[in-house]
Amino acid sequence: MDIVFLARLLLLSVILIGLWGVLYKKNLIMKIIAMDIMNTGAISLFVLSSWQRSRAPVIADSTVKVATSDPVPQAVILTAIVVGFSVLALLVVYVMDLSRYFHTLDTDRIQERWKS
Amino acid sequence: MTGHGLLVVGAVLLMPVMAFFTLREDHILHAIIGRGMLGIAAAIAYAFMGAPDVAVTEALMGAFLVTLLYVVVFSSGEEFRVGYVELPMIVSKEAEKLEGFAVDLLTEFGRKIKVKPNFVSFESRQALLEAVREGYMDMAIGPFVYPFDESDNYLTLPIIETRIFKKNGGEWIDLLSLMYGPENRTFDRASAEMEKGFYSVLLSEDAHDLKDILFSFMGDEENIAVPELKKKYFGVTK
Amino acid sequence: MRIPFDIRKAYFAAAIVVAVFLAIIPDTELGREYNAFLIAAKAGIPNTVTAIYLENRLYDTMFEVMVFSISITGALYFLKKENKFQLHDSLFTDPATIIIFRGCAMLSFLSACALAAVGHLSPGGGFAAGVAFGTSMVIQSLISDRNHLSNYLSMERPEKLEKSSWIFILAISLLTFSEIIPPDGVWGNLLSGGWIPMLNILIAIKVGLGTWALSLGFLDHKWIF
Numbered sequence: 001m002d003i004v005f006l007a008r009l010l011l012l013s014v015i016l017i018g019l020w021g022v023l024y025k026k027n028l029i030m031k032i033i034a035m036d037i038m039n040t041g042a043i044s045l046f047v048l049s050s051w052q053r054s055r056a057p058v059i060a061d062s063t064v065k066v067a068t069s070d071p072v073p074q075a076v077i078l079t080a081i082v083v084g085f086s087v088l089a090l091l092v093v094y095v096m097d098l099s100r101y102f103h104t105l106d107t108d109r110i111q112e113r114w115k116s
Numbered sequence: 117m118t119g120h121g122l123l124v125v126g127a128v129l130l131m132p133v134m135a136f137f138t139l140r141e142d143h144i145l146h147a148i149i150g151r152g153m154l155g156i157a158a159a160i161a162y163a164f165m166g167a168p169d170v171a172v173t174e175a176l177m178g179a180f181l182v183t184l185l186y187v188v189v190f191s192s193g194e195e196f197r198v199g200y201v202e203l204p205m206i207v208s209k210e211a212e213k214l215e216g217f218a219v220d221l222l223t224e225f226g227r228k229i230k231v232k233p234n235f236v237s238f239e240s241r242q243a244l245l246e247a248v249r250e251g252y253m254d255m256a257i258g259p260f261v262y263p264f265d266e267s268d269n270y271l272t273l274p275i276i277e278t279r280i281f282k283k284n285g286g287e288w289i290d291l292l293s294l295m296y297g298p299e300n301r302t303f304d305r306a307s308a309e310m311e312k313g314f315y316s317v318l319l320s321e322d323a324h325d326l327k328d329i330l331f332s333f334m335g336d337e338e339n340i341a342v343p344e345l346k347k348k349y350f351g352v353t354k
Numbered sequence: 355m356r357i358p359f360d361i362r363k364a365y366f367a368a369a370i371v372v373a374v375f376l377a378i379i380p381d382t383e384l385g386r387e388y389n390a391f392l393i394a395a396k397a398g399i400p401n402t403v404t405a406i407y408l409e410n411r412l413y414d415t416m417f418e419v420m421v422f423s424i425s426i427t428g429a430l431y432f433l434k435k436e437n438k439f440q441l442h443d444s445l446f447t448d449p450a451t452i453i454i455f456r457g458c459a460m461l462s463f464l465s466a467c468a469l470a471a472v473g474h475l476s477p478g479g480g481f482a483a484g485v486a487f488g489t490s491m492v493i494q495s496l497i498s499d500r501n502h503l504s505n506y507l508s509m510e511r512p513e514k515l516e517k518s519s520w521i522f523i524l525a526i527s528l529l530t531f532s533e534i535i536p537p538d539g540v541w542g543n544l545l546s547g548g549w550i551p552m553l554n555i556l557i558a559i560k561v562g563l564g565t566w567a568l569s570l571g572f573l574d575h576k577w578i579f
Contacts, residue, residue: 003121051165069166075406079418086425168477
């Protein structure tokens with residue numbers, strides 16, 4: 001079996017585990033942590049697609065052509081890691097406000113108290 | 117599979133395992149630490165795949181900053197949180213002020229170790245038990261008795277002796293709930309047998325050192341606060 | 355509106371179908387082996403990843419930094435509204451813990467400076483440097499007296515610096531787009547590569563101050579119920 005195929009299956013299972021956590025966990029903070037896990041899985045898929053020769057894409061001598069791993073997906077996903085964290089921090093602040101208003105962190109009880 | 121490919125697959129194999137065990141935890145702090153472990157596994161996998169820039173950024177951000185920030189925010193600082201369900205004489209709210217035996221006990225305890233208690237009210241026993249299990253409340257006071265409310269998810273510390281009425285069907289009620297609580301009329305006292313129990317304070321898992329300090333505070337011979345409080349509320353001297 | 359139980363199963367089943375479809379797609383083999391060499395030759399610096407996101411795809415990076423600053427601003431707006439803790443004393447009073455934390459904060463700050471300064475020569479770059487700087491400030495805030503810290507390290511000047519560094523990033527990006535670049539130096543030198551070292555340092559300042567402000571906002575705020 002191809003190594004890249006096996007690694008891709010494992011990383012897709014990380015994303016599916018994260019999705020299961022978002023749908024089936026009742027606690028709001030666990031939902032946020034599951035979203036973080038999905039984020040990590042998506043980033044890993046990008047880095048997997050740049051794995052060519054498993055050498056770091058840093059050139060030592062500008063006159064010799066060497067083969068390295070592909071730098072384009074790495075550059076694209078590097079900024080996305082930091083931006084993903086900041087958006088998740090904003091979500092945590094919203095959840096803090098919501099939990100203080102409803103006095104609980106459980107989605108079932110928030111649905112009950114929403115009507116009143 | 118050649119040598120280097122095996123390393124990459126091994127590092128990538130760690131990631132779903134970490135993700136699965138992170139989401140099966142009950143306590144929030146354990147899940148946050150699991151998120152840090154997932155970040156480290158991801159950084160190792162990126163380093164083996166030939167992406168050092170991404171590996172450094174992911175290790176610094178996903179394993180260091182996120183874990184540090186969430187753990188610091190979640191821990192309590194200079195106070196410990198106590199959840200309560202109302203029960204007259206142990207903890208009750210009269211005209212905007214909390215009174216009761218457990219309230220005074222914990223306030224005195226807090227004054228001794230210089231950490232303030234912060235009282236949060238809950239409507240039902242079930243909600244408070246879940247909050248203690250997940251780690252939001254450090255302690256819980258109210259109608260919790262020693263032999264029947266014991267569980268693996270939290271520790272119990274008995275504070276005062278009481279009587280418990282237990283029926284054959286497994287239903288039980290304690291003395292003060294019987295005298296003052298809403299189940300006064302619906303509980304059939306004749307068919308129940310009486311047992312000895314203790315009202316207790318429930319402590320969550322990450323408050324281990326608080327349990328030891330509280331236990332030594334209660335059992336201290338030179339401490340006159342506990343017998344005084346017992347005499348004030350219940351009229352007993354033991 | 356109660357969400358019925360069936361919709362969750364439907365979502366999950368659809369996700370499994372999409373995941374199977376994604377797993378079967380073959381990887382393209384379009385001969386991208388010598389990409390890195392061509393990019394490095396054009397930009398004039400050894401690290402090709404930095405050359406891509408600071409010169410080849412600078413448009414992308416500009417707006418990602420903007421998204422970062424907008425989300426930090428939004429989080430700070432909600433964190434400063436109400437429910438402030440009184441600034442209490444330090445969380446840890448154990449002397450061994452304080453020494454270890456101070457050492458970690460110093461190491462983190464030094465590595466932030468190193469990653470930002472030589473980000474175009476070796477792996478690192480502006481984003482990793484900013485995160486390391488923010489982390490060192492969080493650790494320093496944990497162990498010192500908060501009142502004393504806010505006297506000489508208050509958040510007014512860093513906030514102005516953070517907002518103005520965004521303008522500098524925009525200005526230098528426009529200069530790059532109009533091809534006004536300082537001359538390339540010797541390969542592998544500290545000052546080679548046009549505007550790239552300057553942009554690295556500016557991005558490190560921006561991200562570092564943003565995470566520092568966010569962490570201070572989290573530490574001062576009263577948490578759940």
